[in-house]
Amino acid sequence: xxxxIVLGSVREGRAGESVARWVLDGARAHGGADFELIDLKFxxxxxxxxxxxxxxxxxxxxxxIVQAWSNAIDGCDAFVIVTPEYNHSVxxxxxxxxxxxxxxxxxxxxxxVGYGADGAVRAVEHWRQIFGNFDAKVIRxxxxxxxxxxxxxxxxTPNERRAGELDGLLDSxxxxxx
Ligand SMILES: Cc1cc2nc3c(=O)[nH]c(=O)nc-3n(C[C@H](O)[C@H](O)[C@H](O)COP(=O)(O)O)c2cc1C
Numbered sequence: 001x002x003x004x005i006v007l008g009s010v011r012e013g014r015a016g017e018s019v020a021r022w023v024l025d026g027a028r029a030h031g032g033a034d035f036e037l038i039d040l041k042f043x044x045x046x047x048x049x050x051x052x053x054x055x056x057x058x059x060x061x062x063x064x065i066v067q068a069w070s071n072a073i074d075g076c077d078a079f080v081i082v083t084p085e086y087n088h089s090v091x092x093x094x095x096x097x098x099x100x101x102x103x104x105x106x107x108x109x110x111x112x113v114g115y116g117a118d119g120a121v122r123a124v125e126h127w128r129q130i131f132g133n134f135d136a137k138v139i140r141x142x143x144x145x146x147x148x149x150x151x152x153x154x155x156x157t158p159n160e161r162r163a164g165e166l167d168g169l170l171d172s173x174x175x176x177x178x
Contacts (some may be wrong), residue, residue, distance in 0.1 A: 001033040001176055003170075004076035007123040008083045008094035015147060018156035019115050026166045027080070032174045036076070040097055043069045055102030073104040078111075078177040080169070083143040085116035085123035088143055098130065106145050109176040111139035111169050115151070119144025121157065127177065137176045141169040 005023050009016035020037060027035040037176050043065055048054070048060075059074060061067045073079075084091050098105070114120025120145050128138045144164050145151075150158055 001174065002075060002078045003033045003035050003078045003080065003173065004038045004073065005080045005176070006082060006094070007037060007039045007041070007083060008091055008092045008097075010044075013059060014041075014084075015115060015151055016082055016084055016155070018151075019113065019145060022031050022156055022158060023080055023082055023113055023166065023175055026163060028166055028172060030170045032170065033078075033177070035050075038072050038076075040094060043096065043097070045093075045097050045100060048096055053102070054100055059101075059103055064128055069097060070101055070104055075116060076108070078173050080108040080113055080173065081127060082113045082115075083120055083123050085118075085120035087115065088122045090123045091124050095130070102134075105134040105136055107135050107137070109137040109139060109173050111141065112164065113143040113145065113166075113169075113175045115145035115147055117147060119146055137171045139176060141165070141170065141172050143169065 005020055007016050007020035024035060024037050045065055059070055061070055112124045112127055114124040124142055131138050150156060
């Protein structure tokens, strides 16, 4: 079983990188699956402007960048989405990336690690609706990381609850993917 940890911010100096790397390390320590970091910034996806609905593309895309993104997502059985909150919702670059695909997401379990001033809870609620359109199995357990308390000059310093929360999230994600 392969679980993709999707790093959903592409900003220069993004906080998400240290959060996603902590998730990857924690996931590998947890075990029970193969884990891969899928960094959205690596793909540099264009804005979705094709004439056809992605769900109709049958996972075959004219644009090589989109095809590489499709292959990365299609190769995973489940996902941990590491997401910031922008303007009380999901970050646009990641929403665009999600919109580019169709069947690659369908029916797969998805869990969320949010980070923000209020733990990105509004963004994660919106993601739950969005992934509902793919019949994804959205996992109840989530991490709501407070950037003021847990992000500082030394990067991400998770509070003592986080490791246990991540283990619980992964237990649920893996059980639903099995
Ligand atoms: C366009 C934009 C909108 C933001 N809106 C919110 C918000 O609604 N809620 C929040 O908690 N933080 C918000 N922030 C602050 C982010 O939580 C903070 O910048 C965080 O570092 C973003 O993650 P990133 O650095 O990985 O992109 C916003 C940041 C940006 C760039």
